[in-house]
């Protein structure tokens with residue numbers, strides 16, 4: 166069984182989350198094909214299951230992710246599929262579920278594809294890593310929603326147990342559907 170694991174990341178945190186998911190996905194017998202959105206990603210029709218992860222930047226998921234989903238909505242809907250979003254609003258306990266996270270809610274409202282499994286994870290905040298403009302933008306966003314604004318902040322808001330749980334649940338579900 167082949168699974169397509171697609172990631173959209175700006176500073177690498179979504180990729181680190183995918184890395185943490187890898188053993189759980191493989192454990193259920195999936196061969197993983199990993200890709201990002203820099204080139205044309207593979208067509209979902211060649212896979213038994215598809216999982217897409219994307220971070221939020223300036224209030225939005227990468228437009229390339231949305232275009233991909235619009236283009237392949239039918240094919241995505243015809244196989245076990247999952248989606249997860251990574252953002253800093255999800256660091257707040259009352260905004261870390263698909264039903265309570267504003268970005269995921271908006272995504273699901275507008276998406277022609279309704280994934281079988283949806284996850285949302287808190288992201289990373291490391292001001293020193295960002296390009297100057299990005300640093301000021303995210304610092305302003307943090308100031309607006311009462312997050313850390315100290316430029317020495319290097320914080321990881323990801324619940325790694327929840328990441329593993331999500332991957333295990335999705336892989337188990339996908340395997341059961343394909344058997």
Ligand SMILES: Cc1cc2nc3c(=O)[nH]c(=O)nc-3n(C[C@H](O)[C@H](O)[C@H](O)COP(=O)(O)O)c2cc1C
Pocket residue numbers: 173174175176177178179180220221222223224225251252253254255287288289290295299300302303306
């Ligand atoms: C320039 C910039 C803009 C961001 N905008 C938002 C935002 O609007 N809302 C939010 O919740 N998180 C925002 N984030 C936080 C990211 O979603 C978080 O850092 C995530 O871990 C990034 O993952 P990535 O490195 O894989 O792209 C932003 C981060 C950066 C650097």
